[in-house]
Amino acid sequence: MDLMPEDVPNRRIEMLISDFGGVLTSPLVQSFAAVQDDADIPPESLGLALAALTESEGKNPLFELECGRMAESEFMAMMSRQLSEDLEREVEFRDLGERFFEALHPNEGMIDLIREVRRNGIRAALLTNNVREWEPLWRSMLPVDELFETVVDSAFVGCRKPDPRIYELTLERVELPPEACLFVDDMEVNCEAARELGIRSVHFRETAQARAEVHQLLELDAAAGETT
Numbered sequence: 001m002d003l004m005p006e007d008v009p010n011r012r013i014e015m016l017i018s019d020f021g022g023v024l025t026s027p028l029v030q031s032f033a034a035v036q037d038d039a040d041i042p043p044e045s046l047g048l049a050l051a052a053l054t055e056s057e058g059k060n061p062l063f064e065l066e067c068g069r070m071a072e073s074e075f076m077a078m079m080s081r082q083l084s085e086d087l088e089r090e091v092e093f094r095d096l097g098e099r100f101f102e103a104l105h106p107n108e109g110m111i112d113l114i115r116e117v118r119r120n121g122i123r124a125a126l127l128t129n130n131v132r133e134w135e136p137l138w139r140s141m142l143p144v145d146e147l148f149e150t151v152v153d154s155a156f157v158g159c160r161k162p163d164p165r166i167y168e169l170t171l172e173r174v175e176l177p178p179e180a181c182l183f184v185d186d187m188e189v190n191c192e193a194a195r196e197l198g199i200r201s202v203h204f205r206e207t208a209q210a211r212a213e214v215h216q217l218l219e220l221d222a223a224a225g226e227t228t
């Protein structure tokens with residue numbers, strides 16, 4: 001008789017699954033601000049343009065972009081048209097990826113945490129909502145292949161967080177049950193979706209808090225992991 005079945009709820013965590021934007025990078029709000037400054041548009045205009053397009057197109061163009069169903073050029077053309085109409089002047093919305101990434105920096109505290117987790121024999125994967133054309137941009141920010149054994153990118157798999165299918169696909173790829181994984185994301189809705197599938201989750205709000213929660217859940221010695 002097997003007294004230690006594979007799927008006991010308090011099974012030891014064997015894999016950390018991390019989000020990219022806003023967790024392994026500086027806050028995205030700075031990048032949105034840079035994009036708005038560059039296009040000389042007011043802060044609320046991006047959200048309003050997306051809402052108007054979602055209404056008129058019947059689907060959110062940002063989600064289409066992130067699921068790889070829309071090219072970045074098509075997204076920017078659509079946004080330029082909508083912003084021009086909303087602001088009643090010509091708005092040229094371009095080089096979105098370049099502008100966005102110029103204002104984004106690696107979050108060394110979280111990158112160190114991934115390294116520490118790996119040193120402690122825990123595996124690591126990346127699960128990102130991203131844009132197909134941005135792959136060279138985000139990959140150049142951190143040593144992705146050194147840190148992660150698996151990358152699941154929404155733009156290449158055709159679905160995005162918080163769709164349960166993208167978490168299920170990630171579990172399939174790493175060949176682990178949800179109980180053996182820990183997920184970290186800066187969007188609560190993404191953490192909630194992971195929890196519904198039985199994946200323990202840390203909602204990243206700031207680096208010190210996320211590091212402390214991950215240390216606790218993985219039973220790592222916090223002091224040993226401190227870099228500064």
Ligand SMILES: [Mg+2]
Pocket residue numbers: 019020021022023185186187
């Ligand atoms: Mg994020």
